[in-house]
Amino acid sequence: MDREKRNHFIRLFVAIAAVYGIVLVLEMTLRPTNMLFTVLKKGAIYSLVAVSVNLLNGFTGLFSLGQAGFMLVGAYTYAILTMPVAVKASDRVYRYYDCIVGFDTGVFVGLIAAGLAAALFAFLIGLPVLRLKSDYLAIATLGFAEIIRAVFQWDVLGPLTNGANLLREFKDLSRITFPFTDIPVPQTFFVFTVCGICILLIVLLINSSYGRAFKAIRDDEVAAEAMGINLFVHKELSFVISSFFAGVSGALLAMFQYTVQAQQFRSMLTYEILLIVVIGGIGSISGSCIASFLYIALSEWWLRGLDMGTFLGIHAENIFRSGFRRLVFSVIIMVIVLFFSRGLMGDKELSWARTSAWLRRTFRKREAV
Amino acid sequence: MVDFFHQNLSYFLSGISVGGQYALIAIGYTMVYGILRLINFAHGDVFMCAGLIMVYLSASLPFAISIPLVIAITAVLGFVIERVAYRPLRSAPRMSVMISAIGVSYLLQNAALYFTGGLAKVYPEIGFLSRSVDIWGATTRMVTIVTPFVTVALVLILTFLIRHTKIGMAMRAVSRDFETSQLMGIKINRVISITFVIGSLLAAVASLLYFTNYASVTPTSGSMPGLKAFVAAVFGGIGSIPGAVIGAFIIGICENIIKGGASIFGIPGSGWTTFSDAFTFAFLIIVLIVKPTGLFGEKSVDKV
Numbered sequence: 001m002d003r004e005k006r007n008h009f010i011r012l013f014v015a016i017a018a019v020y021g022i023v024l025v026l027e028m029t030l031r032p033t034n035m036l037f038t039v040l041k042k043g044a045i046y047s048l049v050a051v052s053v054n055l056l057n058g059f060t061g062l063f064s065l066g067q068a069g070f071m072l073v074g075a076y077t078y079a080i081l082t083m084p085v086a087v088k089a090s091d092r093v094y095r096y097y098d099c100i101v102g103f104d105t106g107v108f109v110g111l112i113a114a115g116l117a118a119a120l121f122a123f124l125i126g127l128p129v130l131r132l133k134s135d136y137l138a139i140a141t142l143g144f145a146e147i148i149r150a151v152f153q154w155d156v157l158g159p160l161t162n163g164a165n166l167l168r169e170f171k172d173l174s175r176i177t178f179p180f181t182d183i184p185v186p187q188t189f190f191v192f193t194v195c196g197i198c199i200l201l202i203v204l205l206i207n208s209s210y211g212r213a214f215k216a217i218r219d220d221e222v223a224a225e226a227m228g229i230n231l232f233v234h235k236e237l238s239f240v241i242s243s244f245f246a247g248v249s250g251a252l253l254a255m256f257q258y259t260v261q262a263q264q265f266r267s268m269l270t271y272e273i274l275l276i277v278v279i280g281g282i283g284s285i286s287g288s289c290i291a292s293f294l295y296i297a298l299s300e301w302w303l304r305g306l307d308m309g310t311f312l313g314i315h316a317e318n319i320f321r322s323g324f325r326r327l328v329f330s331v332i333i334m335v336i337v338l339f340f341s342r343g344l345m346g347d348k349e350l351s352w353a354r355t356s357a358w359l360r361r362t363f364r365k366r367e368a369v
Numbered sequence: 370m371v372d373f374f375h376q377n378l379s380y381f382l383s384g385i386s387v388g389g390q391y392a393l394i395a396i397g398y399t400m401v402y403g404i405l406r407l408i409n410f411a412h413g414d415v416f417m418c419a420g421l422i423m424v425y426l427s428a429s430l431p432f433a434i435s436i437p438l439v440i441a442i443t444a445v446l447g448f449v450i451e452r453v454a455y456r457p458l459r460s461a462p463r464m465s466v467m468i469s470a471i472g473v474s475y476l477l478q479n480a481a482l483y484f485t486g487g488l489a490k491v492y493p494e495i496g497f498l499s500r501s502v503d504i505w506g507a508t509t510r511m512v513t514i515v516t517p518f519v520t521v522a523l524v525l526i527l528t529f530l531i532r533h534t535k536i537g538m539a540m541r542a543v544s545r546d547f548e549t550s551q552l553m554g555i556k557i558n559r560v561i562s563i564t565f566v567i568g569s570l571l572a573a574v575a576s577l578l579y580f581t582n583y584a585s586v587t588p589t590s591g592s593m594p595g596l597k598a599f600v601a602a603v604f605g606g607i608g609s610i611p612g613a614v615i616g617a618f619i620i621g622i623c624e625n626i627i628k629g630g631a632s633i634f635g636i637p638g639s640g641w642t643t644f645s646d647a648f649t650f651a652f653l654i655i656v657l658i659v660k661p662t663g664l665f666g667e668k669s670v671d672k673v
Contacts (some may be wrong), residue, residue, distance in 0.1 A: 022379070026408075057464075063464060063467070128654055128658050129654065131658070132661075134463065135406075135408045135463070135467060136603070136657055136661070138467065139408060139596075139600075139603070139653065140650070140653060140654050142650075143596070143600075143649070143650025143651075143653050143654065144654070146596075146646060146648065146650055147651060148652050149646040150644055150646055150647040151647070154644075162538070172615065184393070199371060236393045266589075267592065268475075268478070268589075271471050271475050272472070272475075273469060273470070275390060275467065275472065275475065279469050280457055282464075314396060316389075321483075321486070322483075322486065322487065323482045323483035323486065323487065324483055326479040326482065326483070327476075327479045327480055327482075327483045329479070330472070330476035330479045330480075331476065332471070333472050333475065333476075334454065334469075334472045334476055337465070337469050337472045338453075338454065338457055338458070338469065341458075341461065341465050347555055
């Protein structure tokens, strides 16, 4: 048993190291404008949000639809904190307001602060909201996300948030360097590192005694309470932690996009992430990650032709026009929701044993044919 | 006091009118929730689709044909959505049905985005409704005055339907106890289909009134009214039709008073308009915490 466990960890470590190695090598060799990097970066960011949603929806059984709001808080916090003082003082970004934040911080502090700010919002929102049950909770969190969006666009807060205008020229992915040097950090590698660490923390949390308490709450609230689990404390904990990582991913999304605007963080974003979690399987971390990369690869890259007029060699400008990709996509999602409601992975995790068993089964079938 | 009313009459008028439109949407939510315990996230988008269908139909057909046609098509849309997306999941956990509803909402919005090309479509001027009138010094459109009457009339008809007809009795039975009513020989699927058809019918009427006022339809223009109508339904006590109507009127009026906040309360800043949406949700949360069953809702007890 012990040996098996050690082997398992060695395999896991090798696999993760291999992924990072490949990312680094790709980044050194391919041109940085390659579509692959967009997919990898955005996919990693979406994986992080999807996993944070999964922590709430899949492992604690709290159906929350507020993720876009917490991402917005994270994105704004990061952008405001890391924007250089010189930019804040000039009217390049804050054209109509005088920025009241008189300092700037580094990337690392910015990311942590983004998470903490989102967590603080979540803590305050959670106090009233987490007493509600399933669908009421969903609609209340959705409502709070909308309120957050409204507050950040409010012109009275303009000196802080720049009103409804764009924020840019903060430390985005193209401006990060290794500490104390001017050497730029490979972008995709950076995103992978941050997301990897965050997801690892969530996995550790889920496997801890807190994680077991979360699952107990998911399976039966009354029974969990009878076993001495403080429902409210654990729900609040799960909500705050999930929002922390949503905030970090919001900051990463801001870095990736180079700009932030409250307008982007509509409830559509929450729906998209929720649907990714469903595609991957509610309650499966690896499922969420795989689904995020698949979703981004499909929507940003492989199905691009559906919007551009030519797909799989078929040329039909009248049908394949702007928006068709998303239409096809939503039909695919409906099919998954209706007929494969367990998603890609169900509530299982990707593992060596399961993959090899799956491969063996497929190959045996081939041979039989 | 009279002066105050007089000065801000236009806000109150549009509040009452928007409230009536929300009420018609809210009935769809509250009936579906009463029977299936499902927040039909797609309902707001059905409302938006009714608006778009009207835009396309009225381009080639006279109003006498296109208006009934829009209402009929929307009813069919509601029926089809229930049939395809919710019925297969009848025995699945509630969360899957809700996810399916979100999926339908996503699908309808994307479909609308594709067909409109992402542009706001101009809503046709329906002669009589779009005419402007003067009431006590406030200029407004005819639709503002017509809406409350249409709403009340439809609600009365619906209440009659539910109280005094066989299908109405079946609906009440199903919403009281799903399984027992099935054992009593009520065809549940038929009742649910009819509920969705009625909800969509009312949403179509609401879209006629609402978009005449706002003059343009975009793929996302259904989501906000939808959410607000849902809040109204919760406020009134979910499952209760009079509750939903009263809740909708209150929300519509409050929202417009906040929009006019600058002149009513003398608070500076255009930012108050931003908060007319936020208000609804703050209101929802207060209602849920103070009185989770709403105005006329029945208390439900969780059994272990």
